[in-house]
Amino acid sequence: QVQLVESGGGLVQAGGSLRLSCAASGRAFSINAMAWYRQAPGKQRELVALITSGGSTNYTDSVKGRFTISRDNAKNTVYLQMNSLKPEDTAVYYCNVWSWWGQGTQVTVSS
Helix, strand or coil: CCEEEEECCEEEECCCCEEEEEEEECCCCCCCCEEEEEECCCCCCEEEEEECCCCCEEECHHHCCCEEEEEECCCCEEEEEECCCCHHHCEEEEEEECCEECCCEEEEEEC
């Protein structure tokens, strides 16, 4: 059974930091790209960050310089380090690999 289990979300004040984790199980994803998406209230789900099997990364413009995606293939885990958080970062954050999705973790940033 493939499972993606996310953790690390929560409440934080503007300017603070959070580190999200997504641990995959059921099969290895070392050859796959892994990504973080988010969906804010009333908005469409958007791609936030992606990391390829080789470690190349891409970010949506709004988070460049603030967020860092990384992966540990030995642990089958992808991370999202979020610094200098803004209220507009408030959303449910989802881990994605191939066609599998995590359950989502809530990130709330207060003013």
